[in-house]
Structure formats: C-alpha cells, structure tokens
Amino acid sequence: MQPNELVSLLKKHNLKNTKVRREILAVFSHAERPIDAIYLTENIKVNKSSIYRELKVLLDKGIILEIEFGDGKKRYEFSSLKHHHHLICTNCKSVEDVTLNQDLWLEEKSIEEKTSFKIERHNLEFFGLCANCK
Ligand SMILES: [Zn+2]
Ligand SMILES: [Zn+2]
Known part of the structure; x- marks a missing residue:
C-alpha cells in the first residue's frame, strides 16, 4: 500500500x-x-x-x-487480504498463506441449513512441517 x-x-x-x-x-x-x-x-x-x-x-x-x-x-x-488460510510449521513456527482450490462456502451453506446458525466467517489453519523442516 x-x-x-x-x-x-x-x-x-x-x-x-x-x-x-x-x-x-x-x-x-x-x-x-x-x-x-x-x-x-x-x-x-x-x-x-x-x-x-x-x-x-x-x-x-x-x-x-x-x-x-x-x-x-x-x-x-x-482484513482486506484475499480470503486465505495458513500453514503453520510446528517445528520452526513459520507461517505461510495458502488458498484452497475450493473454499468452504458450500460447507457453510449446508451448516447454515442444518443448524440455522448464521456464519459470518471461518478460520482454518493447517499444522505440520514446512519444506525446510520435514
Ligand atoms: Zn519449519
Ligand atoms: Zn476459507
């Protein structure tokens, strides 16, 4: 910016x-x-x-x-960043951004239909080993 x-x-x-x-x-x-x-x-x-x-x-x-x-x-x-998730290395604690090929909008819709809960957003983070640590 x-x-x-x-x-x-x-x-x-x-x-x-x-x-x-x-x-x-x-x-x-x-x-x-x-x-x-x-x-x-x-x-x-x-x-x-x-x-x-x-x-x-x-x-x-x-x-x-x-x-x-x-x-x-x-x-x-x-908050204005394009919607994405994070890959967190449990060894060196590095964090990378990642986008899903198919994000969870369909899941959200079906959850809303099942539960009548109004979803505003979701957080989904992946934990594991980065390329340097695996
Ligand atoms: Zn690492
Ligand atoms: Zn998402």
Missing part, C-alpha cells in the same frame, strides 16, 4: 491521521505473514502500550483481523 492509500484508509474509517497509525499500517502492508505486537514494537519506535491501543482501534474498525494459532500469541493481518 502506498502512503497516500494508508492515509485514505484512515480517512475512510474516520480515524485521525497520526504518525504511529501510519507506521503501523505501513508495517502491515509490507508484512507477508500475520504479525504480532512484538514484531510491531521491534519495527516502530513507540511504546508497547501505544501499539496495543492502536491494535485495538484497528480491530474495532475491522481494518485488521486477529488470528490465533494455539500458541497463546495473537497475530494480526489486514
């Missing part, structure tokens, strides 16, 4: 255009994987509590999504 796109993203969500917000969004737009708060503190010179506060704002506005891989860490990525 270009700097002017980050600014218009903030504008679109009625968020004040602050330096720390622009920096956080810039880190997200360059990240090829979901990132955690620690990664942000390593890449932006601002205190931890500001990072957590800003993540909450971005989550509330739906700009980012929170993902958990069961290791107790919360990771985040842009």
